[in-house]
Amino acid sequence: MTWSVDNRIAGIGVAPMESDIRFYARRVAQERIAAKNAVTAEARARRLELAEKFQEKLTQLEAC
Numbered sequence: 001m002t003w004s005v006d007n008r009i010a011g012i013g014v015a016p017m018e019s020d021i022r023f024y025a026r027r028v029a030q031e032r033i034a035a036k037n038a039v040t041a042e043a044r045a046r047r048l049e050l051a052e053k054f055q056e057k058l059t060q061l062e063a064c
Helices: 005-010 020-037 041-063
Strands: none
Touching: 005 041
């Protein structure tokens, strides 16, 4: 069995923690994709609102 360097550093079976910037960037992308694939206009609007909120948080973090 081969272990990655990350597993040896963080401990077996434990993944390194995701940064806040990476988390919010990922969530923005996920919500935009979900909005694009939404079935109803209401669902699309909710997803775009979430994407906007995550984008605001991401912008704040990147400014620091």
